[in-house]
Amino acid sequence: MSINYDQNWNPTIIVFACNWCTYAAADLAGLNHLEYPADVRIIRTPCSGRMDPMLVLRAFNRGADGVLLSG
């Protein structure tokens, strides 16, 4: 399976990352210099339990192209 998309399109992708796992994992990706597209913007949350659906709706409402919750 492959996704075809416009190479020049820079989507806004918001990631809500739990401080203890996903945020740490993103740091670990950095430590290992694993490259990924620069469109990703990470917002640190104290725990994925802190995630309020309101925040997801807010992100889409303000024009985000994708939201990733991870924890």
Place this chain on the structure above:
Amino acid sequence: MKLAYYPGCSSEGSAIEYDLSTKKTAHMLETDLQELEDWNCCGATSAHNTNKLLAQSLPARNLAIAEQNGMDLILAPCAACYNRLHSTELAARKDNALREQIQEVIDMDFKALTSTISVLEWLDGKVGIDNIKAKVTNPLKGMKAACYYGCLLVRPAGHTGFDDTEDPQSMDRIVQALGAQTVDWPYKVECCGAALATSRPEIGAKMIYDVITNAKAAGAECLVTACPLCMLNLDMRQAGTEKMFKEKLNLPIYYVTELVAIAGGASPAEVGVGKHFVEAISYLQSLPTRAAEMEAAEPKQVKKAAKAKPEESDGTPAAGEDAEALQKKIDAMIKGFNNNPDKMAARLIEDEEKAKILVEIISGDDKKIARLAELMVTDKEKATKAADAFITGELKKREKESKG
């Protein structure tokens, strides 16, 4: 049971007897084998050494034919065919892109729905040991077989999955169901060296030699395989190996399906046993005699065990004596103990003091006398030990009493 049947190229050449016996076995076990129409080579060795996609597309075409005919299971008796078909079907199930690519190459629908099974899976897993037993009319009693799985049939681990990769048992169960004995031997999954037969014959011959001598060392009188290449190698090249090592090997090799068919009533000739290079019919013919010999030898073995330790002339039963004679000897010993305890005790214990105590202990104790008499007939060393133990116990008892 209905199975698609993929004979593979060797079934029409070097392994005709495998094909014949598989069909015969299927008939006997009421399995309907439906040979794939227009099947093609599985591509073993040559294709997967050169082109991965080709190596997967060749077997995939056969799988696709089976799929078109609505067959869930396909029987591939050859170990290499089985390996190629099975690994292709697994790879295609795991990787959708690969499956689509293969579809393009073979120009057929291919969903990887059909599963490939080996002869061992079919007999042990699908037909079942009890059902095989029920069909045996000519049990192979007297046969001592080494079940040889070879390097490929149960490997790689986590891929074939129907049996253990290091100590497989399915063929042993099948052969035992036919009435034969199987030996526990360490070379059952070692490589026979067939691939080296032409390129490095001196290494290949050593590998053949190792497999055959190891089977013989474990007590096997024949070898059973489920792989045409192992058969070809171990059977056809055995004479050359004998020459190279200047040693007569003379180990008949059978396909497991030949044995099932023969145990089910087929004649050795009709399943192609006469086509083997190492003469294999006379061993089958000798089985009834061997079975009778084995049965006759069984009670002897008990006596042999009794004779294991060399003894002085007294009380040793000569080989060939039966249980009755043994009892007579024991009775005579008991009499000896009752009539002349001092002399008997001296025969067991050198120390005079101790011998005296022994006499005191056993006098009037029929149970102890009987035990000592029996041991003296069967194993004098043990008798001495037992006598020693009686004395030590008695001494301790006395010591306690004197204190108390």
Place this chain on the structure above:
Amino acid sequence: MSKRVGVFVCECGTNIASVVDTVRVAEEAGKFPGVAFATTYKYMCSDPGQELIRKSIEEQKLEQVVVASCSPRMHEKTFRRAVAAGGINPYLFEMVNIREQDSWVHTDREQATRKAIDLVKMGVSKVLRNQPLQISTIPVTRKALVIGGGIAGMQAALDIAEGGYQVILVEREASIGGKMTQLDKTFPTMDCAA
């Protein structure tokens, strides 16, 4: 609340600066609403770097601070202390991760720089809404538990006990010693294990 945010962009030697145009990040940050001061420095976590933050708070009358550097899991505490040394509540501070989550995972300078600017903007918007927080305290039961009585457990228990505190050593078997007691001699000195 007054809005005088200071933004400090760290170059981390070349760890950040080789991929992210830190000077441009600081320039852009200076234009964000509420930002009164923005600058870059080679190693923000170093003593001179922390001194820069402290002095800037004083000189620029900063009320909130954003540091754009490595992961907060690395140096958040360091910078909180630096901010506190500058005389403002350590929780009126936010850290922006432009190393682990930017310069180390991207190679396109333009895109990485744009991302850094976005992340700083995010940090500034957040810090404007931060409240001063006070640290409270909890009591400590001055006693330790060691689970497992092998080499590690015995050594830890002894060291803590020698330090003058009570230790409870719990062992699954009926004797302490663990696997060590099954060993014969131990290398490299070949002395007895028990």
Place this chain on the structure above:
Amino acid sequence: MVAAGQHPNIELITYAEVTKVTGYIGNFNVTIKKKPKYVDWDLCTGCGTCMEKCPNKKIKDEFELGMGLRTSIHKVYPQAVPGKPFIDAANCTKLTKGKCGVCEKICPTKAIKFDDKEEFVNKEVGAIVMATGYDLFNWEEAYGEYGYGKYPDVISGLHFERLVSAGGPTGGKIKRPSDGKEPKSVAFIKCVGSRDDTKGKSYCSRACCMYTAKHAYQVKDKIADSEAYVFYMDVRTAGKNYEEFYQRALNAGARYIRGRVSKIYPRGDRLVLKTEDSLIGRPLEVEADMVVLATAMVPATGSGELARSIGFSMDKDGFFQEAHPKLQPVETFAAGVFLAGTCQGPKDIPDTVAQASGAAAKVLGLLSKTELATEPMVSEVDINKCSGCGLCVPICPYNAITLEEIQSRNHHGPIKRNVAQVNSSLCQGCGACVPACRTAALNTKGFTDDQLVAEVDALCL
């Protein structure tokens, strides 16, 4: 060991397991299960008469890995600390069938207690050190090529330790388990289960290279005209004096052969090892009287449940995860819980001792304070907005929220009503309560709705 048993500051609780840990740094509450020993250790003098008289003498001794025998009432081993015996209930005829009771009759201090029960005690502590150790990889289940454990003379390194130990079942004489003969040729296979993705673990178990060198040296030292073969992938001697020790083993005549053993099978009463010498690229067959496998270290059984109950994580292999591989090697993600020894990863004795002392130093640092500063980024309740519905109470994983009655007033006058309250010592600031609150009365300081919305807006607009 004796020092640990006698130190006035150490309370030993053996034959016991920690079953539950609640609380938080500085204030843990621990539940310890004491398994029944059937002997009152306060009365027992450790004289050992009961062990002599116990008629049940043929039990396989776990300490000797089944190579020796013990009685039902026994010590783990003769020099046990505390030096007192206990009854193995499964093998005691009094406890299983109600017959015997010899130990009870002869005990001079009447310490035998057949009605002993499991007992739970609670303890308050401020810090926890995990030192649960390791088990040996169960090679018998994985390595069919070495016989799945069916050849008695293929043993593990720990078996070998018992065979060379003066206190072991053979009194320190190296003898084959099968027939008690002294082996003239011993083969050692390293990395059994270690560095083997297919059948074992991907990691290196670190201690095996050195203990195998020691074993090979001991064979050469103790058995005249003996051969010691070591089959290896690499020889890793990173440690002070380690390389020198390896050279000592080589000088003693240990024969190191670089190659994996692909099969072991019997020939007569000896064992044949099929292998290769990969340095010269030749297949090899070596006959040996005994084979010793350097098996991998794996986490101790049951340690995983303990970690989960305390609330810190394990790595992919089940070892306890340190908070940072370089900077916090003895800390866990659970504040106040520290790691020592092989529970964190395979290591040898010097490293274990060093890490244990490191953990102890961390504990001492913590215990030297009477009070701890807490993270202020915790949840708080706006009691003006709280409706007292209580939805947040069961959601909190740390039991930090309770409903409390407060005096309040509405337009009719003063009333009493319930509101949620957060215990800031228990609250870990996870914020799980915030989305659950229907009236938006809860917020996590430092991560308020207002702040997170501002971040979203900053990134999107």
